[in-house]
Amino acid sequence: MAEELRVLSGLKNKFAHYEDYERCLAELNRSILEINRINKLSGGQDPIGKTYHEQVDKPTENLTQTVAYIRKRLGSVVEGGNETVNTMNNANEESGQVVETF
Template sequence: MADDLKVLSDLKSKFAHYDDYQRCLTDLSRAIVEINRINKESAGKDEIGTAYHQQVDKPTENLTETLAYISKRLGTVVEAGNETSDTMAKSDEEAGSQADGF
């Protein structure tokens, strides 16, 4: 069992950059959606177009799925970090209030 539970005073700021990362991933996702749209409309339906899509479509889908997975996980980290920070701040406030009562 831990002797002391310590909370960094700047805990919330430690997670601040994760919001920036998530925004970057959202921007990247939008760009990939546009690339996918252009890709689906390009190369035609002839033999060359079919060969093109056989080579390009699946890796593009995998990239889209991977990015969505990373974005979701990053969002979970941001939420958990903010919730932890808020909980710890409330605990500190409550402990301070109870200590003032003695």
């Protein structure tokens, strides 16, 4: 039984890149927020500025929400992956201890 409860040697590595993706999305989110801030200040409130905002504000808001959603989901994958690795490592250690007592 103990031989079956082994953590795949690369399991933790399989989830490692998700943390990188999450960091990249965080940087992208900061850039988008800065672009949105500048956009709000730049368009103006004259008729041309209002037309500009009607065309641009909603899509950039949607982009911001989409990036935030993806980042949140990647965070869940990272968290779940880390919990899986920890669970498997603990199970592996416990099974080794049980085998030693026999």
